[in-house]
Amino acid sequence: MKLAVRLLLCVVATTLMLAGLVAWLNVRGEAPLPPASVAASSSVPGSPPGAADAATLARGAYLAKAGNCAACHGTSYAGGRGIATPFGSVFSSNLTPDAATGIGNWSSAEFWRAMHHGRSKDGRLLYPAFPYTSYTLVTREDSDAIHAFLRSLPPVQQANRRHELRFPYQYQASLAVWRALYFRPASFEPDEKQSAEVNRGGYLVRGLGHCMACHSGRNALGGSNEDGSGGLIAVQNWYAPSLSSAREAGVAAWSTADVVSLLKTGRSPQGTVTGPMAEVVFRSTQHLAVEDLQAMAKYLQSLPPSTSRPVGNKLADPAVRTLGAKVYEQHCASCHGKQGEGAHALYPPLAGNRAVSLDSPVNLIQMVLQGGFAPSTAGNPRPFGMPPFRQTLSDSEVAAVVSHLRQSWGHKASAVSALEVLRVR
Known part of the structure; x- marks a missing residue:
């Protein structure tokens, strides 16, 4: 009897320790949000819609296109689109400044926490269908500009839909375990060996552009190291080729002009974009400045070449x-x-x-x-x-x-x- 009690206590203690570890891993690096009174008095976090200057709003609109936000949240940014995943459907949220159903009451600090830490205004953990695993690299300045732009939009009253996820993925505890395994807030660290242009391209590709979210493999739980080595896009059943392999989508041997052409127009002498990438060009990259596209091209060309995978040779009858x-x-x-x-x-x-x-x-x-x-x-x-x-x-x-x-x-x-x-x- 005593042995059984000891074993039970050991199991309980271990469970509590693991739960505590998961909880800590989900809040590491998070600074406390400023009190509501401070946020309200700030010219940025608590500012009313339209208070930001025109340059900030224009920059925010541009950055929202760089992040391809409309692909999930719609051209009105009112959300409601179902995003199919292997675990069920996740519905995009309302990003308009409607006070009841949108982000009208969100401070820039709360918006930044969602971008950087994947946590909502009320403290809920967000599902990584919202690619905060990449957006965590976005700077606070850029996050604030996007927030100001979204708050300048016409408010749309549209309640957010409840996600339709299978057991046990609908629970915050399950999401907390996933985040403990596969997510850690980070900041973009420039490579001192590369030029400012290449680093700018890396910031856009790995951060706002969240290119690695598709061009990387994922395990059975949806975890990814976002290394750009290529992977099948779940549910959509399209393959996002490796960005570093010359046999797949590596562009080290291309001219910079050809890479820019592909991102700007959807075609180049080497080929034409189709499938999910066609939507990325249509909604996002065609609207970017040539200087930013050149930076992205230079970054993609700087990626170390990956080891070529063996070529299949099964001959057809x-x-x-x-x-x-x-x-x-x-x-x-x-x-x-x-x-x-x-x-x-x-x-x-x-x-x-x-x-x-x-x-x-x-x-x-x-x-x-x-x-x-x-x-x-x-x-x-x-x-x-x-x-x-x-x-x-x-x-x-x-x-x-x-x-x-x-x-x-x-x-x-x-x-x-x-x-x-x-x-x-």
């Missing part, structure tokens, strides 16, 4: 290659050319295109099934698109034509099976 060539001739060659050469400024080449020979074939399968357009930008206002073949081609035909592309014109990527197509479909 001759019958599959024959079927793939037939499908290509019937549906693809008229735009992309008989030898995959494409048409300048109209249709991207497939021969020598890295997107065709990625280890993961999901993006190529998605494009054949769904089709799509490059983003409409000032530099490419009427992009040519690709029709969807979801209703036209069977899984076997899609697998055959994708395998044909991945093993033609010098490509040596693995063949694709009908089962892989079915999984993407």
Whole structure:
């Protein structure tokens, strides 16, 4: 009996210690918020909407575009969009200055705490669908400018929707454990070996741009080291290629002008953006100043090259290659050319295109099934698109034509099976 009591006490003590450790890990680095009276008297934290000067508001609007805030919170910033995750749906919040349902009563210190620490005004832990794991690098000055811009918007009374998450992910305790494992507030530290321009690019790419949030792998709990090594975007089922691999999305060998063109217009001599990246260019990067895009390009070009992954070499059966060539001739060659050469400024080449020979074939399968357009930008206002073949081609035909592309014109990527197509479909 005494042994059982001792074991029980040991378990309770261990549980309390672990709970205390998790709690401490979730508040480390957080400074106490100023009293409400101090916030109200401050010209920044408690200022009424419209009190900020025009330059600050313009800067805040620009930074909100750099952070692609409208992608989740909508063009009115009233939120309500459901963001599907492997754990359920998270709904974006109302960022307008409505006092009842938005951030009308938020001080800049409280907004900064959400950006930097992932904690709401009332102290709740925020889900990382709001990418505070990247936004934690944003400076207080930039956070204050975004806050001032949001408070200048027309208020929209729209109550925030309750998240629809599965057990046990709906509980704050579960989120606290996740944060203890995978999140730590940080500040952007410039690399003394790099120029101010490269460091500016690093700040935009890793902070507001939160590029690493997609271009990094995630484990079963959604944890990521945000190293830019490439990863599958959960639920959307698109692969965000490695930013440092020359075989994937590395741009070290590109000219800076070509990288800027891709981010500004959605296309470059090396290729065209599609899928989720097309929305990033449409809503965010096309609106950035050329100087900032050049800085981002220089930073991406400075990334140390990663070790190339082994190239798959599973050859397609001759019958599959024959079927793939037939499908290509019937549906693809008229735009992309008989030898995959494409048409300048109209249709991207497939021969020598890295997107065709990625280890993961999901993006190529998605494009054949769904089709799509490059983003409409000032530099490419009427992009040519690709029709969807979801209703036209069977899984076997899609697998055959994708395998044909991945093993033609010098490509040596693995063949694709009908089962892989079915999984993407």
